[in-house]
Amino acid sequence: MKLIIASISLVLSQALPAAANSLPPAEQAAAFKAAGFKLHGSQWRACEDPSTSYVPGAIDQVADLNGDGRPEVVITEGGSFCFGQAGAGYALVSKQADGSWKLLSRxxxxxxxxxxKGKDGWPDLEIGGPGFCFPVERWNGKTYKxxxxxxxxxxxxR
Known part of the structure; x- marks a missing residue:
C-alpha cells in the first residue's frame, strides 16, 4: 500500500509543473475553488488528510477536451485517508463562456x-484504481454518468 501511494505521489508531483504553468495563477485558484479545494498555506486541499502520505491538490492536465476553445483542468489529490485503496482522487473542471469555472466530475x-466521446464532443472518462474492470463515465449534456x-x-x- 505504501508503495502504491509513493508511486502515485511521484506521478502527481512530476505532472504538476508543466500543466500548472499553462494557466495564470488567478485561473489556477479559480479552478481549484470550483473543484471544492481550499488554500491552506501554500497547499490546495479538498481532503483533510492528517497523514504523511498525503499529496495536496495539483493541476495534472490542462486541455480543451470538448473543442470549445476553453480549457478544462484535471486536478488530482492523493492519500489513503480520503481515497482508500485507490490512494488518489480527481476533479474535472471546465472554464465557462462567462469566465467562471464549473465542476464536471469528481x-x-x-x-x-x-x-x-459523449454528447457535445465531451470525452469519456475512465476511473481507474486497484483491481480491474474500471467504470467509464459519459457526458449526457448535463453531467457525467x-x-x-x-x-x-x-x-x-465485475
Whole structure:
C-alpha cells in the first residue's frame, strides 16, 4: 500500500509543473475553488488528510477536451485517508463562456480521458484504481454518468 501511494505521489508531483504553468495563477485558484479545494498555506486541499502520505491538490492536465476553445483542468489529490485503496482522487473542471469555472466530475480513483466521446464532443472518462474492470463515465449534456466498464480498452463485467 505504501508503495502504491509513493508511486502515485511521484506521478502527481512530476505532472504538476508543466500543466500548472499553462494557466495564470488567478485561473489556477479559480479552478481549484470550483473543484471544492481550499488554500491552506501554500497547499490546495479538498481532503483533510492528517497523514504523511498525503499529496495536496495539483493541476495534472490542462486541455480543451470538448473543442470549445476553453480549457478544462484535471486536478488530482492523493492519500489513503480520503481515497482508500485507490490512494488518489480527481476533479474535472471546465472554464465557462462567462469566465467562471464549473465542476464536471469528481471522485476517487485515477482519471483517464478517453478518445471516445459523449454528447457535445465531451470525452469519456475512465476511473481507474486497484483491481480491474474500471467504470467509464459519459457526458449526457448535463453531467457525467456511468456508461460502461472496461479493462485495457475492452468491455468487462465485475
Amino acid at each position: 471522485g476517487t480513483g485515477i482519471l483517464t480521458v478517453l478518445p471516445s 456511468f456508461h460502461r466498464r472496461q479493462y485495457e480498452g475492452k468491455p468487462c463485467k
